[in-house]
Amino acid sequence: MNLTLRIWRQRSPEDAGVMTTYEVSGISEDMSFLEMLDHLNEELILAGDEPVAFDHDCREGICGACGMVINGRAHGPERTTTCQLHMRHFSDGDTIDIEPWRAAAFPVVKDLVVDRSAFDRVIGAGGYVSVPTGSAPEAHAAPVPKPVADLAFEHAECIGCGACVAACPNGSAMLFTSAKVVHLNVLPQGAPERESRVLDMVGAMDDQGFGGCTNTGECATACPKGIPLQSIATMNREYLRATLKGAGRRR
Amino acid sequence: MALATRTAKPPSLIGSVWRSTVGKKAVMAVTGLIMLAYLVAHMLGNLKVFFGAGEFNHYAAWIRTIGEPFLHHEWFLWLARVALSAAVVLHGVAAYQLSRRDLAARPVKYRGRGRRRASYATRTMRWGGVILGLFIVWHILDLTTLTVNPNAQEGRTYENLVASFDRWYVSAFYIAAMLALGLHIRHGFWSAAQTLGVGSPRRDRLLKALANGLAALLTCGFIAVPVGVLTGVVS
Ligand code: HEM
Ligand code: SF4
Ligand code: FES
Numbered sequence: 001m002n003l004t005l006r007i008w009r010q011r012s013p014e015d016a017g018v019m020t021t022y023e024v025s026g027i028s029e030d031m032s033f034l035e036m037l038d039h040l041n042e043e044l045i046l047a048g049d050e051p052v053a054f055d056h057d058c059r060e061g062i063c064g065a066c067g068m069v070i071n072g073r074a075h076g077p078e079r080t081t082t083c084q085l086h087m088r089h090f091s092d093g094d095t096i097d098i099e100p101w102r103a104a105a106f107p108v109v110k111d112l113v114v115d116r117s118a119f120d121r122v123i124g125a126g127g128y129v130s131v132p133t134g135s136a137p138e139a140h141a142a143p144v145p146k147p148v149a150d151l152a153f154e155h156a157e158c159i160g161c162g163a164c165v166a167a168c169p170n171g172s173a174m175l176f177t178s179a180k181v182v183h184l185n186v187l188p189q190g191a192p193e194r195e196s197r198v199l200d201m202v203g204a205m206d207d208q209g210f211g212g213c214t215n216t217g218e219c220a221t222a223c224p225k226g227i228p229l230q231s232i233a234t235m236n237r238e239y240l241r242a243t244l245k246g247a248g249r250r251r
Numbered sequence: 252m253a254l255a256t257r258t259a260k261p262p263s264l265i266g267s268v269w270r271s272t273v274g275k276k277a278v279m280a281v282t283g284l285i286m287l288a289y290l291v292a293h294m295l296g297n298l299k300v301f302f303g304a305g306e307f308n309h310y311a312a313w314i315r316t317i318g319e320p321f322l323h324h325e326w327f328l329w330l331a332r333v334a335l336s337a338a339v340v341l342h343g344v345a346a347y348q349l350s351r352r353d354l355a356a357r358p359v360k361y362r363g364r365g366r367r368r369a370s371y372a373t374r375t376m377r378w379g380g381v382i383l384g385l386f387i388v389w390h391i392l393d394l395t396t397l398t399v400n401p402n403a404q405e406g407r408t409y410e411n412l413v414a415s416f417d418r419w420y421v422s423a424f425y426i427a428a429m430l431a432l433g434l435h436i437r438h439g440f441w442s443a444a445q446t447l448g449v450g451s452p453r454r455d456r457l458l459k460a461l462a463n464g465l466a467a468l469l470t471c472g473f474i475a476v477p478v479g480v481l482t483g484v485v486s
Contacts, residue, residue, distance in 0.1 A: 072365030237448025
């Protein structure tokens with residue numbers, strides 16, 4: 001199929017950047033969206049042009065690197081990562097707009113590549129559990145009820161792709177942060193830091209310049225891993241609980 | 252990491268709640284729910300207008316006597332006014348500060364047009380809130396302080412109300428504001444449940460139905476009064 005691509009080109013963080021139009025032909029519907037971009041880049045390199053920079057790593061939907069906004073939607077029309085999006089979801093002659101994640105906390109590095117290290121700082125603030133050193137504990141020492149294990153797994157699925165932030169009209173990282181907080185807070189292994197985790201991670205999230213949540217639900221619609229909107233309510237509850245508990249201890 | 256001790260004096264409860272986006276949103280939810288509870292009572296009281304001037308003015312006079320003899324005359328009314336003013340101001344200031352932050356966090360719009368999931372009510376919370384704020388100021392000047400009321404007779408609440416709504420453009424503004432209120436509550440009530448962490452997948456449908464029910468009830472109940480005046484049922 002033949003396509004018209006309008007891609008955000010920006011040489012450096014300081015560069016103003018501009019949407020640039022490219023025509024590509026001979027695209028197979030079995031190609032992934034990233035393979036389609038590879039195809040374009042080969043042509044650009046042969047023509048002596050600068051290839052389009054985009055982030056990618058696993059190409060199997062588990063690393064979360066390949067974020068880009070396709071026709072105004074994070075990761076494009078299907079609820080999956082860009083690397084798992086296939087060209088059969090587009091038609092011959094389509095014009096496709098491709099832009100980087102837009103959020104103050106995710107500055108553009110080059111073209112479609114953004115700096116998502118703000119997420120790392122949120123994780124660093126509380127996305128860990130403390131374990132005693134020494135030999136590994138007996139696996140059955142801390143029983144985890146099945147519903148709790150399921151809930152933790154559901155939230156552990158978050159791959160940190162940033163689609164939630166990109167889709168949110170407020171550039172809010174509430175879905176990401178709640179996935180991380182809920183994942184560890186429901187498990188017995190996460191219990192010792194239950195209060196400090198949510199307070200510190202929400203604090204770090206605010207410090208990174210993400211917006212607040214207005215419960216529009218755009219994040220959960222965009223999330224390729226199906227983290228539910230409910231997680232945000234759960235994190236809010238954990239936050240308020242920790243705050244009130246801290247207040248009891250404060251004299 | 253786990254050994255790091257926190258030696259700094261913990262910040263005050265109010266300070267840390269107000270500084271955090273989650274805490275500030277909780278303030279909005281609580282103040283919003285306080286205003287919502289008040290509005291339900293206010294709407295029900297307003298409907299007494301359909302029983303005529305005598306009963307309505309008697310009801311208005313009774314409000315001033317609530318809590319007596321424990322409270323002095325009008326003390327309850329003033330306590331309610333202070334609490335509601337605090338709620339409006341806190342709600343408005345938090346809304347303003349959070350909105351500023353939200354807009355700054357998403358400085359560049361997308362060229363591509365995605366599909367929007369958010370409902371009309373969700374997308375109009377900010378402008379709807381501004382309309383409600385302006386409405387509250389006008390409403391107090393019209394029927395509480397009587398500054399802009401054409402009748403302006405202290406104690407004759409019924410006559411003041413009829414005189415005000417007899418002007419079609421005043422009724423039109425009032426009705427528009429009540430539609431904005433309905434939209435605000437439609438998203439706001441459910442949103443407050445999310446913010447306060449009481450929402451759950453099991454309760455989601457119930458909460459959404461409650462939000463729609465409350466919004467419809469308040470809007471229809473409030474609009475009934477100017478419609479009554481315009482159609483001559485109340486005169
Ligand atoms: C002073 C005028 C007002 C302004 C400027 C205002 C503004 C706002 C804004 C910007 C939001 C956040 C919207 C969002 O998260 O998407 C909000 C939420 C809310 N508002 Fe208002 N509003 C006003 C008056 C009212 C009134 C009179 C009520 C009473 C019924 C009310 C009830 C609520 C509730 C319950 C919420 C939900 C809080 C939450 O999401 O946690 N608001 N308001
Ligand atoms: S919550 Fe979903 S959209 Fe957000 S970073 Fe995690 S996987 Fe990506
Ligand atoms: S490249 Fe790893 S998720 Fe797409």
